[in-house]
Amino acid sequence: MSARGVVPFTTPWVAPAEELYVLEALRSGLTSGDGPFTRRATRLVEALVGGGRALLTTSCTHALEMTALLLDIKPGDEVILPSFTFVSTANAFVLRGATPVFVDIREDTFNLDERLLEAAITPRTRAIVVVHYGGVACAMDEIGAIAQRHGITVVEDNAHGLGGAYRGRPLGSLAPLATQSFHATKNVSCGEGGALVLNDESLVDRAEILREKGTNRSQFYRGMVDKYRWMDVGSSYLPSDVLAAMLTAQLESFNTIQERRGQIWDTYHKQLAGWAAANGVRLPVVPDECDHPAHVYALLAPTHDDRTRFIEALSRHGIVAPFHYVPLHESPVGEQVGRTAAGGCPVTTDVSSRLLRLPLFASLSDADLEYVIDAVVTLTAA
Secondary structure, three states: OOOOOOEOOOOOOOOOOHHHHHHHHHHHOOOOOOOHHHHHHHHHHHHHOOOOEEEEEOOHHHHHHHHHHHOOOOOOOEEEEEOOOOOHHHHHHHOOOOEEEEEOEOOOOOOEOHHHHHHHOOOOEEEEEEEOHHHOOOOHHHHHHHHHHHOOEEEEEOOOOOOOEEOOEEOOOOOOEEEEEOOOOOOOOOOOOEEEEEOOHHHHHHHHHHHEOOEOHHHHHOOOOOOOOEOOOOOEOOOOHHHHHHHHHHHHOHHHHHHHHHHHHHHHHHHOHHHHHHHOOEOOOOOOOEEOOOOOOEEEOOOHHHHHHHHHHHHHOOEOOOOOOOOHHHOHHHHHHOEEOOOOOHHHHHHHHHEEEOOOOOOOOHHHHHHHHHHHHHHHHO
16 A cells, blocks of 8 residues: 555565466366475475475464474473464464473563573473574574483474574574464465475475375375375365465565565664664664564564554554564463463563564555654654
């Protein structure tokens, strides 16, 4: 929309070849999972995450559910994760009967605080799920070392992080299992979609079976078996090849999307620096060892009341600037089925009450970008 209409928080990018590829998929008649576009999109995802084996899924949520199945998570097991994340991070393991153990986040990156991790581990701990908030990497060296000492598997919830890196290594390649999101709100999207990235080759065969309703259908289609059978518990996690066609076009436009998102992120960071310093607002923090993919531009207001005032004022300007997340440890289900690590999650509660996000999407025009910045800066004069 123009600056005189509504500036949405996000709008999916439409890739140049998107309609052509979708039409090609429809006309081919090969619209079910694991068709030609699925294979093309899979290769593109694998290139972006550094070569691990990728399996497209219908959502990042389903990819996370597959990690719980692959790890044989059972009732009584515990899974450590940040409270400051989307519900899917916990749901995938709660569905298998596990107890989510909520650990607080760092004040700078809003990622799981690695200094609190070891104290949260018990003999029941089976996995540590890290979330790279905004595509800014967690402290993976420290987290990986702790997990190795205790024989615990790390899972990367990389819903925000495709294209990001930690010490030069792509996010999604830093743990045995990683998940990606291609939801409409993500940098690259197909409406609803995801991927499971397997950086442990020993997990690939079983993952294929789990994704195909618990059958060895993938091996059958490759001519490896003469018929396919029910081999394991599983579900239908394959996306349609029509969705994969959309995703292929998006992934082929990845550099174009990222260049524009990076320009927008950098413009916010430069032009809001003076205003933020003068008004006690904190801009995003990106440690030197992290390369981020410009997924989120979040402001941390001085107080909850300031956050509310900012959002309402921007709304009056026609600008959508939402907050998130409601802490999982304070949610009805989180209180019922989860456990909060010793010391609680005070940083999570505080950040959640003060954070808001500015519009950031590849098709945001220069005029609307300047309009948003001008509106933010004039808030203090209101």
